[in-house]
Amino acid sequence: MVINETENSIPTHKSSSKVLNILLVEDNEGDIRLTKEALKESDFESELNVVKDGVEALRYLHKEGEYYEKNLPDLILLDLNLPKKNGIEVLESIKMSTTSSSNSDILKTYNLYANCFITKPVDFDDFIYIVKCIEEFWIDVVKLPSLNK
Amino acid sequence: MFYQGKRNIILVEDNLFDIKIIKDALEKSAENYNTIVFKDGKTAKEYFENSDAFLAENPHLVILDLTVPNISGKELLKHLKENSKTKKIPVVVLSLSNYSNDICESYKNYANCYITKPKDIDDFINKINIITNYWFNIVKLPKAIELY
Numbered sequence: 001m002v003i004n005e006t007e008n009s010i011p012t013h014k015s016s017s018k019v020l021n022i023l024l025v026e027d028n029e030g031d032i033r034l035t036k037e038a039l040k041e042s043d044f045e046s047e048l049n050v051v052k053d054g055v056e057a058l059r060y061l062h063k064e065g066e067y068y069e070k071n072l073p074d075l076i077l078l079d080l081n082l083p084k085k086n087g088i089e090v091l092e093s094i095k096m097s098t099t100s101s102s103n104s105d106i107l108k109t110y111n112l113y114a115n116c117f118i119t120k121p122v123d124f125d126d127f128i129y130i131v132k133c134i135e136e137f138w139i140d141v142v143k144l145p146s147l148n149k
Numbered sequence: 150m151f152y153q154g155k156r157n158i159i160l161v162e163d164n165l166f167d168i169k170i171i172k173d174a175l176e177k178s179a180e181n182y183n184t185i186v187f188k189d190g191k192t193a194k195e196y197f198e199n200s201d202a203f204l205a206e207n208p209h210l211v212i213l214d215l216t217v218p219n220i221s222g223k224e225l226l227k228h229l230k231e232n233s234k235t236k237k238i239p240v241v242v243l244s245l246s247n248y249s250n251d252i253c254e255s256y257k258n259y260a261n262c263y264i265t266k267p268k269d270i271d272d273f274i275n276k277i278n279i280i281t282n283y284w285f286n287i288v289k290l291p292k293a294i295e296l297y
Contacts, residue, residue, distance in 0.1 A: 095259075107291050110237035113230070113259040116288040130287065137283045141276060142262045145253040 019045040020139055023073035025057040025090065026050065027082055031120065031127075035077065038131035044139055049073070054085025058093055074144050077134075078114075080105060088112070156285055157206050160186045161193045161222060162214045162243075170270060171212065174277040180285065190220030194228055197235050208238060209290050212280070213260075215244045215251060223254065230259040237291040241280055 022039070026032050032050055039046050049070065051057045057078070060067045076094075080087035088108055095113045109117050118134070121127045138144070158175065162168050168186055175182040185206060187193035197203055211229065215222035226242065229235040239261040244251060247265050255263045264280065267273045284290065 106289050107237055110239070110291045111233075113236070115261045116239065116284075117291075118288055133283065133287045137279065137287070138262075141264055141279050141283075143247070143252050143265055145256045145263075146249050 019047060020075060021047045021071055021073045022049070022075050022077060023057070023060060024048060024050045024077045025052075025054070025082060025087070026077070026079045027052045028079070031079070034124065034127050035131060038128045039135075041128065042132060042135055044135065053083040054087065054090045056084075057082075057090050058085065061094060075138055079120075080109075155181050155183045156210075156281075157183045157185065157208045158281075159193070159196075159208045159211045160184050161190065161211065161217055161225060162186065163188045163217045164214070167214070167266065167273075170273050171277055174274045175281065178278065178281065180281070182281065187217075189218045190222060190225040192219075193217075194220055194225055197229060197232070200234070203234075210281075210284050211238055211240045212243050213240055215242060215246060215255070223258070226255065226260055227258045239284060239288075239290065241284070243280075 024032065024035055026035070036048060039048055049060070051060050057076075059065060060070060061072065063070060063072075078087045078090060082090070085093075088105070091109060091112045091114055106117050118130065121130055160168065160171055162171070168188075172184050172186070175184055183206075185196075185208070187196060213222045213226060217225070220228075222242070222244070226240055229238065229240060236259070240259075242255045242260045242263045243266055244255075244263070245266050246252075252263050264276065267276055
């Protein structure tokens, strides 16, 4: 999943008993705080790990150094504008695909097999709402793959 | 941001009952959905390979059952995600199977998400509404740049 900046809004939320391991790759402190608050307000259990640049994201996912004992995430929330390595480069690396010929970020990310592309709302309530919609969809509706397969 | 134009959905499904539920749910929605149905994988594959019909209808989302005849949903998914013209189109796998191998294989073949079909009709309709709401109102689809 790729989250990028701008606006948006939408639906409802349900409860779930699963503990979801989420990796947030985000350098903006305000957005990190908002995501944490939105997850805290939700009625499902999650473990949120945050890394602040693309290089750290890849080290985390490759379980390098201090990340050796970390479990792989069920879900990655990936910002595109990251220091060191941007979101597109991270996506290229984790999905191991070829580069896109398109200039559009949206097209590029889908061509790199991002599961979906979502714009970050500027408004606080919309931001909370979008995070809840992401939760509802990916936790209550979607079947995620088991990581040991 | 909401889509202003027609929202074209390709449904690859051979079960007539499921087709009816999905089409009814989309038609009852306030949004402008246009559902193009293929009852087997082969005809669906031909559609995606026929650039005229494919480009004219500008599909935004594929809802794919795994057990369609001729070419299976699994093979069609692989084909769509290996083809540069179609790999960007989000594919929602909608299957009766809760089998972890089917789920894992679908994600390995780059399904955008995997959703199981509920047995209860109301739950089924509700799930269809959640799927379309998520993909058309929350997510930015790749075709968005052509619509705005």
